[in-house]
Amino acid sequence: MSAFFILIGFSILVAAVFLAAFLWSVKKGQFDDDYTPSIRMLFDEPEKTESNSTKTINQ
């Protein structure tokens, strides 16, 4: 049963790691804006070579 002591120590350690991760993410501002990033990821990266076709379509 003494395995309990080790396991409990581990479980709290793991939970503490998650807490630390949470606090870190708050500090880094990951929860400051929960809207813009969801839009940002939808934008395509610009094509490296400028193709004329896109230009004409958009004009």
Next chain:
Amino acid sequence: MLLNENNLCNYYNLDKNPGLKAKGKFISDRFAYLDDETTKQKLVQFSSDEQVNITFSIPQMHCSSCIYLLENLHRIEPGVKQSQVNFQKKEIFIIYNPTETTLRKVVELLAFIGYEPHISLKDMDVKKTPAFNRKQIYKIGVAGFCFSNIMMLSFPEYLSSGIINEAGLKETFSWIIFGLSLPVLFFSAADFFVSAWKGLRQKFLNIDAPIALAIIVTFARSYYEIITGSGAGYLDSGSGIVFFMLIGRWFQNKTYDSFSFERDYLSYFPLGVTILKNGVETNIPVTQLQKLNRIIIRNEEMIPADAILVKGTANIDYSFVSGENIPVEKNKGELVYAGGKQVGGAIELEVIKEVSQSYITQLWNNDIFGKKKNTEKSFIHPWSRYFTYILFCIALVTAIVWYFIDVSKIFPAVTAVLIVACPCSLLLSATFTYGNMLRIFGRNKLYLKNASVIESLAKINTIIFDKTGTLTQSHSAEVNYKGLPLSQNEMAIIKTISKQSSHPLSKLIASSMPHITNETVTLKQFKEFTGNGLEAVAGNTYVKMGSSAFVKETNPLLMHGSGSAVHVVMDEVLMGTFSIQNQYRSGIKEMIKNLNRKGIEMYVLSGDNDLEKENLQLIFGNNANMIFNQSPQQKLDFIKSLQHLPNSAVKNKNKSVLMIGDGLNDAGALMQSDIGIAVSENSSQFTPASDAILDSSKVHLLDKFLSFAKAGKKIVTASFILSILYNFVGLSFAVQGLLSPMVAAILMPASSISIVLFVSLYSSFIARKKGL
């Protein structure tokens, strides 16, 4: 154009309504003041030789395309290294390289693509601190972590009913729980102690006092039990309560990041101004403007200080100050007031008063702007006081009873009473009800400053309306024609002539005939008599349009009365008259009727003349209280005098006044009233300081907002009764000295969660019933 050159055209693929296009009126040295080193220093957050960081507020941001365009600034201007948008705060964070571009160029670029940043004098004085309260989230995180682990480690205790065979295991659990509870007590719950202590020092028992007491008793007794080895304590329910209450607070304190409720005149005024010194134009910050400076104001620019016109013809649009949107003509030597906007060519002015001493800004020197509004103590506070007294009585009775039966049970029974009767369900019911109501109001585009506004809103018995911009739509009007029937050709002539003028009435007439094509008309000898009318020869017809004094005719068909009139004379014959009336917002009449039925007193307080009186009477009834020609100061004084009048319906109670208005001229009145609601045509626009901001399309919902706020109090009361029932059950265990940690651990979270669910569902249900 610019966007195309830089291959940013897929911007337009993204959204069918890409919205605001580049604004044409771009004046090259409007931002010249940004080259000034001291101004720059105050605006930027960080600057080195290679990198400058700055955050701008961009109220025009409104769709996903805006994000795309703004985050791709570096493709238009290579000097910009990075640009990142926070859409909810309507802010953009820009990093640029000062060797490749300048602050002024960046701002000019933003303005050119239609996102002119709002740079105010206020930003210059105070460095912005992040409004987002991260510390609160840390506290919730820590409390959540500790609570869940304590709960997990308490399970063996519950399930084995206190008998754990393994040697040392029980003690280990207890001590780990002990360690985990310390951050909850000293970090997460700290706010409750601070607020309770502050209240006690002012001899006021606020709602945090009984909470702080309950937390202290819970933790102290638990620590005692753990240290003496006599029991497991109630740390699981204690930390759970702290966690729930913190969540409640966070839920209630939702803020509208993109709005500012505390604005003064500095936010409205331009930062820079062009002055003329020895014949040379230079740009200086407005704060350095002095008396006798010569300043140049161009088209669409705002006058920063009271001044005398020295050169040019001024056509001042005071809509910002008075709500009246027809420009006033001023001649050389006449006084122009700060806050007006020049329409037309550049003018030269001599400043006679400093910015802070000008007519419009003087209002802010009034005491009312210096002090914070007395926020009335919420009705929850007296409740919590009674609650505390009753609790002490029960504890005392319990102690006395046990003294006669079994002295050793006094301590456990009394502490159990204090633990289980935690007033947290009282607190939770109010925080979650108001939090949810704030969201419902927000969904209907009424943005409240904070939750205590809801309670004040429920008490309102007098409403004061501003006319222009609040009851009427500020930029549209109803145009009616009365007179001889006009042929297609004649209408085309009128439209063509009207189009030549920038006078608001001409513009309205022209836009009232969208179906007329006017390609065939050629004008000869067009002449505008400012403030009077227009004269032109169209084809072979000699046309005069304007005021009756100008055309020297009066229209017998036109009823004498409201609105402005433009008479049309063709070849010396009066054809007819366009009457232009302010258009009232739809649904207003209905709303007034409902408010009347509820016995709410109403007043109309307008800075404008009384031409609209008859129309207003149609809406408000003949006995309506209407006061016209009010200066901003008079408006403020009027509200002050009303607030000291006793309420006619309820005796011994003063009037609780709600002011609803839009312009800067209402600013004092909004501040003085118990609740000031600023109406905004466009929620990104800047509004005067107020308790709430209401989108102008929702003005007609005012009666519903009021009755919903009143219902809020009922919801809170109902949930109080529910929480008292829970307390009753808990207390009946506690007074008998039977409160086991397991009963506490089940009862306390269960009561909290069910109350949260009850108030959220109930308030949403009421809102739906009221049509919000």
